[in-house]
Amino acid sequence: MLSDLRRAAATFPDRRAIVAQVAGGAETVCLTYRELHRQVFRFAAALRAQGVLPGEVVSFQLPNRWENAALTLACAAVGAVAAPIMASMGPRERARFQEWTSARISVLAEDLPYYTDGDWDAGDDGSADDPDRVFLVLFTSGTTGEPKAVLHSHNTLHAALAHFTAVEDLGDPVVTVTPHSLSRIAGLAFGVLLPLLTGGTALYQDEWDPVALHRLISAEGATVLAAAPPFLSAILAAQRENPLPLSFRCVMAGGMPVPRQLAGEVAGQFGLPLRALWAMTEGGFSWTRATDPADFATRSDGRFGPHLEFDLAPGGESPLRIRGAAAALATMDTGSGAVRVLAEEGWYDTGDLAQPDGHGGIRVTGRAVDRIGGISMILVKEVEDELAGHPAVGQVALVGYPDRAHGELACAVVVPEGAPPTLAQLRAYLTERGMTEWYQPHRLELVPELPRNEMGKVRKNLLRKQLIATDQGFHPGM
Known part of the structure; x- marks a missing residue:
């Protein structure tokens, strides 16, 4: 240069x-x-x-x-x-x-x-x-x-x-x-x-x-x-x-x-x-x-x-x-x-x-299913680790879903611990911890359990397909 x-x-x-x-x-x-x-x-x-x-x-x-x-x-x-x-x-x-x-x-x-x-x-x-x-x-x-x-x-x-x-x-x-x-x-x-x-x-x-x-x-x-x-x-x-x-x-x-x-x-x-x-x-x-x-x-x-x-x-x-x-x-x-x-x-x-x-x-x-973002990439693991500390979150997976304006946004798929959290509560929790705004989820889905493979890893590819199917009018019982 x-x-x-x-x-x-x-x-x-x-x-x-x-x-x-x-x-x-x-x-x-x-x-x-x-x-x-x-x-x-x-x-x-x-x-x-x-x-x-x-x-x-x-x-x-x-x-x-x-x-x-x-x-x-x-x-x-x-x-x-x-x-x-x-x-x-x-x-x-x-x-x-x-x-x-x-x-x-x-x-x-x-x-x-x-x-x-x-x-x-x-x-x-x-x-x-x-x-x-x-x-x-x-x-x-x-x-x-x-x-x-x-x-x-x-x-x-x-x-x-x-x-x-x-x-x-x-x-x-x-x-x-x-x-x-x-x-x-x-x-x-x-x-x-x-x-x-x-x-x-x-x-x-x-x-x-x-x-x-x-x-x-x-x-x-x-x-x-x-x-x-x-x-x-x-x-x-x-x-x-x-x-x-x-x-x-x-x-x-x-x-x-x-x-x-x-x-x-x-x-x-x-x-x-x-x-x-x-x-x-x-x-x-x-x-x-x-x-x-x-x-x-x-x-x-x-x-x-x-x-x-x-x-x-x-x-x-x-x-x-x-x-x-x-x-x-x-x-x-x-x-x-x-x-x-x-x-x-x-x-x-x-x-x-x-x-x-x-x-x-x-x-x-x-x-690859663990990469989320359109204009810039979101540090998925960082967001998941922070969300896991919320008292109302038992388990969580961050999954990308298509968005016309931004290319892809993040959805928090949460197994609640007690009373289920709201999206606003999760975003406020992340903001209090100094988390970058555009890293934060723009959508929340509550589920009784996360799908996992035989090694115990969350099947995010399945979650993403279910999110897209839901947006298209299908309801596979997520």
Whole structure:
């Protein structure tokens, strides 16, 4: 990342690197590449002043502001490991993540004046970071629903984007926008890495406001939009309400299935085909191409570039496995501390089920039963363990069910202990313990017992089928 930053600062010093809406669009902050370069190395000097050494972890929880990107890059300048935490995470998860990484320091939004206002030396000594060392740690849910740390290097992050920028016509300059958190893989890829790699401009918004973002998209001539369907639908609604000139070259939707109506609206209002995007924290992404049929995004999750190969059983649905340059260096189980080096293991089981799309790509059809989430994964085991402490909960299993707006939400299937709890009581209980709001169940089902296999493990696949059947009007006596 540092080489990309230095190249852009030398080639386009006065080009805007970041245009950020803050306070819900009430204010706009712009940084040129010259200014971003200066701020990155000021932040690096501030980190060193706090005693951060190469290889140590810097944890930070910041909204989508320029300081988020600058601090990420400053970690590279120091040789530290960046450990970003989504701004929507609750205090419980934030504390756990910091504990798991043994972070040297933790930076919150209220700490930013130390970095932005201090008299720090902005000098760049030209030192190069090792592109293959562990640079970034992100947290996600594994196939068993337990929290897992994913370790990336500069090169694993660059691998997919390098091919993407080589084969796609994204405009000149490239102007990217994504409403997703810069502390997650999609937001980081399209909000920080892609602009740096191309010397382009990134558009940020610290508080989601589709109307204000729509105006910014038009004013700045955004060429690349990457968003989950609900965000994309809100921007389309803003365009219907107030048609403005748009400059999109590539519009991508990921994180959940693409509704057929959405693909038609993108083609009608934006004048180009909607692209489907499949990505995961563990690395890389697939996407549909501009040359694919107009509605292909509703039938395929695209093709990988040479950065990843995939493995599927011929014909029907099977577990999706990947390997290649974009795969993370390793994953770490937060419970046992066990590290799995992906390059040594070969194929990595993504936890998703897929089938060939007939055009050399994939169509994701489902996921392993203990993974729940649409735009972001829920740490299932964490929620179950906390719910088990409620006095009215005898046994509990957290199961995903389809939701049109969010892709998938969590249902708590509970065997009551005494008087049965209500959903509101369970959510209030989790909130009191600092549990992140979107981790919490949106549905409650009370059952006399949980179905188990011969090993005593809850048969969540059966529970999920029963939830779906109930929603479709069938009542199998759950």
